[in-house]
Amino acid sequence: MGAPRYIEILDQLRERCAGLAPGTKLASERALAEEFDVSTMTVRQSLARLADEGWVHRSQGSGTYVSRPTxxxxxxxxxxxxxxxxxxxxxxxxxxxxxxxxxxxxxxxxxxxxxxxxxxxxxxxxxxxxxxxxxxxxxxxxxxxxxxxxxxxxxxxxxxxxxxxxxxxxxxxxxxxxxxxxxxxxxxxxxxxxxxxxxxxxxxxxxxxxxxxxxxxxxxxxxxxxxxxxxxxxxxx
Missing domain, CATH: 3.40.1410.10 (Chorismate lyase-like)
Structure with a gap:
């Protein structure tokens, strides 16, 4: 049995963030959901884990931005x-x-x-x-x-x-x-x-x-x- 879908997306987004400059804005949850062919809830779960790891920070009403782990x-x-x-x-x-x-x-x-x-x-x-x-x-x-x-x-x-x-x-x-x-x-x-x-x-x-x-x-x-x-x-x- 493979890894949960949100973990697969998490791995791909982590690798993407590593190649982007801090401060770069990621695509919206809806756009990412369409890209990975999943629900926005699944994308939101991946982004939450990514934020916990320090790879992104999320600004209410503004979006998700690339950062670096502390x-x-x-x-x-x-x-x-x-x-x-x-x-x-x-x-x-x-x-x-x-x-x-x-x-x-x-x-x-x-x-x-x-x-x-x-x-x-x-x-x-x-x-x-x-x-x-x-x-x-x-x-x-x-x-x-x-x-x-x-x-x-x-x-x-x-x-x-x-x-x-x-x-x-x-x-x-x-x-x-x-x-x-x-x-x-x-x-x-x-x-x-x-x-x-x-x-x-x-x-x-x-x-x-x-x-x-x-x-x-x-x-x-x-x-x-x-x-x-x-x-x-x-x-x-």
Missing amino acids: VTMGPSLTSYTEDMRRLGLEPSSKVLRFETIKPDLETVTRLELRPSERAIVLERLRFADGEPMCHEIGVFPSRLADALGAADLAGSVHEALAEWGVAPYSTFRRVRAVVAPERECELLGLPSPSPALEISDTFADALGQPFQHVRTRYRFDRYEVLSKIDRLPGAAR
């Missing part, structure tokens, strides 16, 4: 690549800079480097289905030079490092809103000036040894952070 970053430790794949989007990256540097004091402190130890900086522009999503600058201790040198830096660095026995077990994270500088607005396809969601992570392995400090600025219109917060035991009610 990526929810939850309390679990997941990578950019995992987040994109979960949404059915194809992740990719463009390497903007990859070099060995003399680390500043913040990098030395966060990565617990020795005074004379060098660091490796990796700057990337990251995409989902070819659309820029975030600008990322990460620094690593020089002991990971061989692992990073052998890695596909356009892919998942964490997956590559895991093959060398270095995997993220925990992170210290800071989230804040910033104004993206002109260069980042240009890279992300945003008008300048625009806000951005800045997330700084210091990742550590299972032994608590930090191995990456990364500052990522995400498009304000595509990301949100979700947290579950519990009251402390014994706190006054």
Whole structure:
């Protein structure tokens, strides 16, 4: 037995939206019903699911417009690549800079480097289905030079490092809103000036040894952070 008709239409409309610019108006429910040879109720069901997924937004009395799914970053430790794949989007990256540097004091402190130890900086522009999503600058201790040198830096660095026995077990994270500088607005396809969601992570392995400090600025219109917060035991009610 095949998938329900509204699911088939949903799949086709999702693929159609992926190829259209945000803000594009879709055909009316009646026109879509005629196109797919179904009732308007069936089309309405497909559009409702599409809206729940974030691919469209519906304006009463105006119509249905293409948008893009919002990526929810939850309390679990997941990578950019995992987040994109979960949404059915194809992740990719463009390497903007990859070099060995003399680390500043913040990098030395966060990565617990020795005074004379060098660091490796990796700057990337990251995409989902070819659309820029975030600008990322990460620094690593020089002991990971061989692992990073052998890695596909356009892919998942964490997956590559895991093959060398270095995997993220925990992170210290800071989230804040910033104004993206002109260069980042240009890279992300945003008008300048625009806000951005800045997330700084210091990742550590299972032994608590930090191995990456990364500052990522995400498009304000595509990301949100979700947290579950519990009251402390014994706190006054």
